[in-house]
Amino acid sequence: MTPFIKHSKLMLAVAVATAAFTGCKPKKAETVISGDAAQKVYVAPGKLDEVYLFASGGFSGQVAAYGIPSGRLLKVIPVFSQNPENGWGYTEETKAMLNTSHGFIPWDDAHHPQLSKTDGMDDGRWLFINGNNTPRIARINLATFKTEEILEVPNSGGNHSSPYCTENTEYVVAGTRFSVPIGNNTDVPITSYKENFRGALSFINVDQKEGNMNIAFQLLVPGVDYDLARSGKGVSHGWMFFSCYNSEQAHTLLEVNASQRDKDFIMAVNWKKAEEYVKQGKGKKMPATYYHNKYDEKTHSAKSTVEKEVLTLDTRELKDIVYFIPCPKSPHGADVSPDGENIVASGKLAAVIPVFSFKKLTDAIAKKTFDGEFDNVSVVKYEAALAGEVQKPGLGPLHTEFDDKGYAYTSMFVSSEIVKWKVDTREVVDRVPTYYSIGHLCVVGGDNKKPYGKYVIALNKITKDRYLPTGPELTQSAQLFDISGEKMNLLLDFPTIGEPHYAQACPAEVIMKNQKKIFELSKNEHPYAAKNEQETKVVRNGKRVDVWMTAIRSHLAPDNIEGIKQGDEVYFHVTNLEQDWDVPHGFAIKGAENTELLIMPGETQTIKWTPKSTGVFPFYCTDFCSALHQEMQGYARVSAANSTVALKYGVGDTAPKDQVAQK
Amino acid sequence: MKKSSRILVLVCALLMLGAYIFPIWTISLEAPQYPEGLQMNILINNITGDVDKVNGLNHYIGMKHIHAEEFVELKALPYLIAFFIGFGLLTYWKNSKKLLYAWTVMLLAFGIAGAVDFYLWEYDYGHNLDPMAAIKVPGMSYQPPLLGYKQLLNFLAGSFPAIGGWMVITPILTAFTISIVELRSKKKVNHEKLSASSAAVNRGL
Numbered sequence: 121m122t123p124f125i126k127h128s129k130l131m132l133a134v135a136v137a138t139a140a141f142t143g144c145k146p147k148k149a150e151t152v153i154s155g156d157a158a159q160k161v162y163v164a165p166g167k168l169d170e171v172y173l174f175a176s177g178g179f180s181g182q183v184a185a186y187g188i189p190s191g192r193l194l195k196v197i198p199v200f201s202q203n204p205e206n207g208w209g210y211t212e213e214t215k216a217m218l219n220t221s222h223g224f225i226p227w228d229d230a231h232h233p234q235l236s237k238t239d240g241m242d243d244g245r246w247l248f249i250n251g252n253n254t255p256r257i258a259r260i261n262l263a264t265f266k267t268e269e270i271l272e273v274p275n276s277g278g279n280h281s282s283p284y285c286t287e288n289t290e291y292v293v294a295g296t297r298f299s300v301p302i303g304n305n306t307d308v309p310i311t312s313y314k315e316n317f318r319g320a321l322s323f324i325n326v327d328q329k330e331g332n333m334n335i336a337f338q339l340l341v342p343g344v345d346y347d348l349a350r351s352g353k354g355v356s357h358g359w360m361f362f363s364c365y366n367s368e369q370a371h372t373l374l375e376v377n378a379s380q381r382d383k384d385f386i387m388a389v390n391w392k393k394a395e396e397y398v399k400q401g402k403g404k405k406m407p408a409t410y411y412h413n414k415y416d417e418k419t420h421s422a423k424s425t426v427e428k429e430v431l432t433l434d435t436r437e438l439k440d441i442v443y444f445i446p447c448p449k450s451p452h453g454a455d456v457s458p459d460g461e462n463i464v465a466s467g468k469l470a471a472v473i474p475v476f477s478f479k480k481l482t483d484a485i486a487k488k489t490f491d492g493e494f495d496n497v498s499v500v501k502y503e504a505a506l507a508g509e510v511q512k513p514g515l516g517p518l519h520t521e522f523d524d525k526g527y528a529y530t531s532m533f534v535s536s537e538i539v540k541w542k543v544d545t546r547e548v549v550d551r552v553p554t555y556y557s558i559g560h561l562c563v564v565g566g567d568n569k570k571p572y573g574k575y576v577i578a579l580n581k582i583t584k585d586r587y588l589p590t591g592p593e594l595t596q597s598a599q600l601f602d603i604s605g606e607k608m609n610l611l612l613d614f615p616t617i618g619e620p621h622y623a624q625a626c627p628a629e630v631i632m633k634n635q636k637k638i639f640e641l642s643k644n645e646h647p648y649a650a651k652n653e654q655e656t657k658v659v660r661n662g663k664r665v666d667v668w669m670t671a672i673r674s675h676l677a678p679d680n681i682e683g684i685k686q687g688d689e690v691y692f693h694v695t696n697l698e699q700d701w702d703v704p705h706g707f708a709i710k711g712a713e714n715t716e717l718l719i720m721p722g723e724t725q726t727i728k729w730t731p732k733s734t735g736v737f738p739f740y741c742t743d744f745c746s747a748l749h750q751e752m753q754g755y756a757r758v759s760a761a762n763s764t765v766a767l768k769y770g771v772g773d774t775a776p777k778d779q780v781a782q783k
Numbered sequence: 784m785k786k787s788s789r790i791l792v793l794v795c796a797l798l799m800l801g802a803y804i805f806p807i808w809t810i811s812l813e814a815p816q817y818p819e820g821l822q823m824n825i826l827i828n829n830i831t832g833d834v835d836k837v838n839g840l841n842h843y844i845g846m847k848h849i850h851a852e853e854f855v856e857l858k859a860l861p862y863l864i865a866f867f868i869g870f871g872l873l874t875y876w877k878n879s880k881k882l883l884y885a886w887t888v889m890l891l892a893f894g895i896a897g898a899v900d901f902y903l904w905e906y907d908y909g910h911n912l913d914p915m916a917a918i919k920v921p922g923m924s925y926q927p928p929l930l931g932y933k934q935l936l937n938f939l940a941g942s943f944p945a946i947g948g949w950m951v952i953t954p955i956l957t958a959f960t961i962s963i964v965e966l967r968s969k970k971k972v973n974h975e976k977l978s979a980s981s982a983a984v985n986r987g988l
Binding site for chain 2: 672673700748
């Protein structure tokens with residue numbers, strides 16, 4: 121053997137050994153896209169998606185509607201944040217929607233969309249969404265995809281465990297994340313948390329015809345953090361379940377101080393019992409100031425009213441409304457199975473997922489199988505209410521939804537995966553990675569009595585390398601998985617607006633059947649509506665100038681206005697005379713400090729304009745409406761405050777003629 | 784009249800009641816932006832459907848707005864149809880061939896006059912355009928078809944009788960057919976009479 125061959129043999133041996141060693145690195149789950157994924161998400165041009173997905177925009181304060189399975193963004197519905205694109209929160213009609221007891225708050229942190237329910241099924245009437253920061257609940261009308269009502273929630277420190285609705289939308293609940301001092305004495309040391317801080321869980325009554333919301337009663341509950349909630353259904357109809365953390369009642373460095381106890385709580389609320397107490401007059405009216413803003417589809421305008429009191433029930437005095445169930449470490453989701461029997465609690469820091477039995481819970485309450493009290497609330501023995509635990513589910517279980525075949529899907533934030541398990545045996549049957557750090561997840565109809573199933577959507581917190589980079593600030597995203605088979609299959613990543621905190625999805629026909637295409641002009645009751653060109657006019661009242669203007673393809677009337685003076689406040693009330701689907705008109709005027717308008721057929725919207733200098737100011741339509749859109753323009757002439765130029769206006773033959781300003 | 788003719792006259796007269804219930808004529812317009820189509824339904828006394836949308840679109844080419852109240856035809860039509868129904872019932876009651884022929888002639892005249900009137904109206908709307916119109920296509924007119932389809936710029940226009948229309952057209956054609964049958968049977972009868980008398984003559988001879 122030549123030295124050369126010997127040498128190469130040695131090298132080969134080293135190479136083999138190295139390969140074998142590095143090959144020992146445990147394999148990670150990898151993105152496996154099965155061959156027909158593209159086919160499953162392809163919705164051909166002109167074809168419609170199967171499912172509507174309503175995802176909150178998180179810190180964007182809005183809601184976005186997506187088509188599933190394509191992941192196409194259909195519409196951003198402005199809710200808590202101003203939206204200059206269509207004037208939401210800027211126009212004279214919509215400004216009032218953002219009024220609160222803290223003033224005009226043009227933004228919020230929107231977390232949990234909730235579709236209204238009838239008999240435990242999504243009914244396509246309304247979508248509720250919580251404003252987390254300045255506690256509010258909004259109601260969106262799904263016929264118009266417009267926010268119609270925003271109700272402020274008093275005595276709340278942060279409206280997080282909201283807005284979950286009962287089986288027939290009898291109530292929408294709004295629970296506080298932060299317990300705070302409430303009542304007369306709120307200026308107290310923060311260290312007095314245990315004595316002075318309370319939680320407040322509001323039960324908001326929903327009018328079944330119009331959807332109008334009113335706080336029916338508020339439960340004053342122990343001072344901890346209320347995280348999420350879910351309504352009972354079927355056998356557990358009449359109950360609501362809240363997850364609670366910080367049972368340590370810490371007020372600083374919660375990261376550590378609220379993570380000490382082995383168990384926090386699920387709070388079971390018997391709201392039927394609360395109703396009985398209200399009927400018996402056991403509620404106490406507490407003074408509170410909170411705003412109630414309603415948008416009227418007939419006047420196309422919002423009005424704020426200030427509510428002055430709220431009816432409260434104190435759980436320290438009325439002891440059989442609420443019960444605590446111990447639950448391992450900082451539970452997030454408290455989710456109820458389709459039959460209403462199982463309550464799945466996901467402890468963010470827990471090693472197991474406890475599943476409680478509604479039957480066992482009510483038996484334990486009846487037999488008083490309690491483990492003492494927490495702030496006057498009976499604590500049910502853990503084992504007495506437990507159906508069983510899902511063992512080794514993964515790390516950081518957050519939230520669970522259900523499919524139509526008896527399986528549950530739990531999101532795992534820390535281990536970044538979805539875990540599928542069988543509800544009756546609590547046995548894990550599949551797991552699939554998400555990219556990255558899934559928060560909530562959404563099964564189509566996943567909180568219904570009869571889930572639609574088919575897809576689970578992961579709502580992720582981190583995107584990193586999944587899309588073309590856009591600097592440090594990246595898009596957030598959702599992921600679509602097919603769950604029709606035994607194994608979950610990743611189909612699609614799609615970017616979202618803001619943070620897709622949570623989403624609800626339902627079959628398209630549930631929403632489509634109620635869709636409105638236009639607003640009927642004949643039903644427009646806006647006080648400044650001009651329903652035809654003969655009704656257009658310009659009226660001065662002191663320094664206020666009102667313009668009754670119409671828009672129709674392809675002109676504005678009037679389109680020449682003279683006699684506006686410096687220092688005037690001009691209100692352009694623009695009515696879109698069109699009665700055809702998808703023919704909005706826009707309105708914009710040079711130097712408008714607030715917004716432009718986007719006016720739907722049959723609607724009237726108003727922009728306030730305060731010109732700062734003399735001159736001739738162009739205005740025009742901003743929505744490309746027709747072949748003559750670019751001709752849809754006009755002029756407003758602004759003269760000096762002491763000018764003699766008369767107030768004249770018109771369009772075509774009626775336009776003002778030859779008015780020379782006197783020097 | 785034969786028994787069957789007489790019953791058919793009754794059926795025809797009653798069928799025309801449909802003109803009061805159902806649309807008589809439909810004009811449809813399809814364009815890339817309107818795959819679902821726009822429809823105008825001409826009723827006995829009104830025009831319904833997407834009239835406002837059509838008026839909105841027609842402003843580009845300077846077409847006059849369509850307003851149902853401007854049509855004398857729509858005011859007269861309910862009375863005319865009532866007259867024809869009444870005359871038909873009278874024909875049935877009197878069992879008179881003369882009335883049948885008169886009815887048929889009037890119905891045919893009505894049908895032809897209706898078609899001519901409709902054509903003239905379409906001509907007027909299609910040609911009599913606002914000289915200030917935004918879109919002017921040299922040599923282009925926008926007269927919808929009397930019957931069938933026609934491409935007008937980006938629109939495919941269709942013009943067809945609707946149920947109510949068929950419920951008038953069918954009686955007109957049926958009345959015409961009955962009249963022919965009755966006329967023929969009259970000839971036949973005359974012919975038979977003639978041959979019977981000639982036979983008698985022969986016998987007598």
